[in-house]
Amino acid sequence: MEIRWVEAFLAVAEELHFGRAAARLRMAQSPLSQTIRRLERELGTTLFDRSTRSVALTPAGHAFLPHAYRVFEELELGRQATRASDGVVYGTVSIGFSGALNHHTLSPLTRAVRQRFPGVTLALTGRVMTREGVEQVERGSLDIAFVGLPIDPSPVRTRLVASEPLGVVLPVDHPLAGEPDIDLADLADEGFVTTPEAGGSALQQAAMRACVHAGFRPRVVQEVTDAFLILTLVSAGVGIALMATSIAEITPTGAVFVPLRGESTCMHHGIAWLADNPSPVLSAVLDVAHEVLPSPG
Template sequence: MEARWLEAFIAVAEELHFGRAAQRLHMAQSPLSQTIRRLETSVDAILFDRNTRSVSLTPAGKALLPMAYRVLRDIALATAAAQAATGRIHGTVRIGFSGAFNHMTLPALARAIRRTMPDIDLELISRIHTGEGITKLRNGTLDIAFVGLPLGGARGVASRLISRVGMGAVVPEDHPLADEKSIRVAALADDDFLSMPLDGSSSMADELMRSCIASGFRPRVVQEITDPYMMLTFIAAGMGVSIVAEDLAPILPRGARWIPLSDQKIYMYHGIAWMADEHSAAVAAVLKLSEKVLPTPLESGAA
C-alpha cells in the first residue's frame, strides 16, 4: 500500500465522483481508477459501489476512510518532525473559515504567517461553519478552524477565544424599523426570519434562537442558509430579517440595515480550534503566532 493510493482513495471518498476527484488530484480519470483498483487489491476488498449514475462507499470503504486520514496525518507529522530538525519550520497548515465572519481576523493571521514563516504553505478553505470545522479537524482534513464558541462536547478539540462581539438585527432597508437607532428583539416577533442552519452546527443560529426565546417568542424561520453573506443578501432582497454578529455590519450588501438591540446584551464569541494532541510543528508555530496576532480579549466573560 502506498500513500498516494490513500490520497486517491480519500479524494474519491470525499467527492463521490471519479471525475471531480481526478481534477482535484490533477490527474486523468483512467489512472485514478487504476490506483483505486490497486488499493482494493492490496486490502482485498471492494471500497466503492460504482455505476454510471453514482459512486458510494462500501462498508469496507467506510471502515478504511478514518484510518486513511490517520495514516496520512501521521506521515505529515513525521515529515514535519524531520524538517524541524533542520532549524526551519516547514509544512502545510490548512485553515478553515467563513469568509463573512473572518474578513478581519484571517487576513491579519495569514499576512503574519507569510511574513515570519515563509516555508509554511497555507491552504485556506472557505465556507466552513463551526460544526463542519470540528468534523474536518477530527478527520484530519483541517489543522485549524475559525469557530463560534463555546464548542460544547467537542472531545479532543482545543480552542481559544479571539473576539467577543455584540449581536444586532438585520432588516431590509424598507422595513418599518429600518431607521430606528436601536430596537427590542420582541419588535421582530411577527417577521419572517432567515437563519444559519439550526442543526446545532452554527453558533450564530443558536444565539438567534436564544435571544428570541428570551423575548417570549419562537422565530418563524422561513429559510436556513449555510453562507452568512448569502443570508444577508436575501435579507437585503426583502425575504426576511435575522439577528447576527456586529462584525457582519461592515459588509452588509446594499439594501440591508444592521440595528443594535436595546433590550438584550447578546454576544457572539469567535475563536480558533485545533486538535489538542495531534498537530505538526508547523501548526504549533501558527498557533503560537496567533496568540500575538489575535490575542484573547482581556474581558472574555459573558455580560
Template sequence: MELRWLEAFVVVAEELHFGNAAARLRVAQSPLSQTIRKLERTLGAELFHRSTRSVELTAAGHALLPHAREVLEQADIARRAVRASEGDIYGSLSIGFSGVLNHSSLPPLTRAVKQRYPALKLHLVGRIMTQEALHQLDSGQLDIAFVGLPVDERRVHARQLMLEPMGMVVPLDHPLAQAEHVRLEDFAQDQFITPPLGSGSNLNEVTMQACSAAGFYPKVAQEITDPYMILMLVAAGVGVAHMAEGLAAMVPPGAVFKHLDGEPVNMKHGLAWSKKPGSAARDAVLRLADELWPLSRANEVG
C-alpha cells in the same frame, strides 16, 4: 521508479508539449522523452498520446498525475525537514472557516502565518459550520477551525478570539429602518431569515437564545446557511436577520444594519483544535494566535 521520472512526467502533463517541458526542466528534449519512456515501461502503461501536433494524457496518465504530485510534495517536505534547523516550521496545515463571519479574524491569521512561516502551506476550507468543524477536527481532516463558541469541551480545545455585538439587518422600507433606537423585542412580529436549525451554525443558536430572552420565538421566513446570502435576502425584502456587527460594512444596497439597545448579545468567535496530539505547525499557528489576540489564552476552554 525515480523521483526525477515523476517530476518529468508532471511537467510534461502540465505543459502537454515536450519542447516546453524540456525547456522548463532545462534538459534536451530527447533525454526527456527517454525518461518518460522509462517510466511508462516501469508502469506497464502509456501515459501520453503523442502525435506530430499534440500531446495528451491517457487514462493511465490522468490516474497517475495526482499521485505523482503528492509523492513529489511529500519528497519536498522530507528534504526540507532534513535541511531544516531546529525551530523551523514546514509542511501543510488545514484551517476551516465559515466564510463571511470570519472576515475579521481569518485574514490577520493567514497573513501572519505567511510572514512568519513562509515554508508552511495553508489549506483553507470554507463554508464549515461549527458542528461540522468539530467532526472534521475529530477525523483529522482539519487541523484548526474558526468556530462559534461555546463548543463541546469534551471533544476539542477552544480559545476565544473576540466578542462581536449582534444587531439587526432590515430592509430599507422596514418601519424601523430609520429609527434612532431599536430593541430586539421590536422585531417580534417580523419574519426572520436564519441558518437552518440543524446546520450546526452557532449564529442560529445565538439568534434563538437572544429572541427567547427578549420574550418571543422568531417567525422564520426562510432558512439559508450562507450569511452573505442572508443579507441579500433581507435587501430583497424577504425578512429581517439577527447578524454580527462586523457585517455592517457588508450589508448590500436595499438593507441597513441597526445597532440594538438593551442588554448586549455577543457572537463569540474562537479557534478550535483536536485534543489529539498535533503537529509542530499546528502548535506554532496557535502560538501566533496568542500574539494576535492576547486575551485568547485567558479564554481557553477544554
C-alpha cells in the same frame, strides 16, 4: 513491507484502475500488479477485487486504507520536524471558517502566517459551521476551525478570540431602518433569515437565545449556510437577520445594520484544534494565532 508498496496501494485505491494508477506512478502496469500482490502476500489477505471491467476494494482493503494514508501523513510530519529543527517551518495547515462572520479574525491570522512563514500553505475551506468544523477537526480533515463558543463536549481544544453583541440587519426600506437602536421584541412578527439549525450554527443558536430572551420564537422564512447570502436576502426584502456587530462594516446596498437596545446577546468566536496533533507547522500557526488573535479580557 516497503513504502513503495503502500504508495502503489493508495494509487490503485484512489484510481480503481491499474492502468491509470500505473500512469500516475510512472511505471508499467505489470510491475504495479506484482507490487500489489507482494503487499497482499505480506498482509495475508486480498486488498482488491479484480475483474476485466472493474477494480474494487475488498473489506480488507477498506480497512487498510486509513492506515496507508497515515503512513504518508507520518512521513510528512517527519519531514516537517526535520525542517523545524533547522528553524525552517513549512507544510500545510487546513483551516475551516464560516465566511462573513470571520472577516475580523481569519484575515489577521492568514496575513501574519504568510508574512512570518512563507513556506506554510494555508488550505482554506469556507461555509464551515461550528458543529461541522468541530467534527472535521476531530476526524483530522481540518487542523483548525473557526467556531462559535461554547461547543458541545469534544476532544478538541478551543480558545476564545472575540466577542461581539448581536444586532439586526434590515432592508433599507424597513420602517425601523432609520432608528438608532431597536428593541428586539418589536420584531417578533417579522420573518427571519438564519443559518440552518441542523448544521450546528453558533450564530443560529445565539439568535434563538436572543429572541427567546425577548419573549418570542422567531419565524424563520429562509435558511442558508452563507452569511454573505443572508445579507443579500435581507437587502432583497426576503426577511431580517440577527448578525454580529462587525457585519455592519460589510452590509450591502439595500440593507442596514441597527444595534439592539437593552441587554445584549453576544456571539463568541473561537478557534478549535486537536491538542494531540503532533504537526510542528500547526504548532507554529497556533503560536501566531495567540499573538494576533489574543483572547479578549
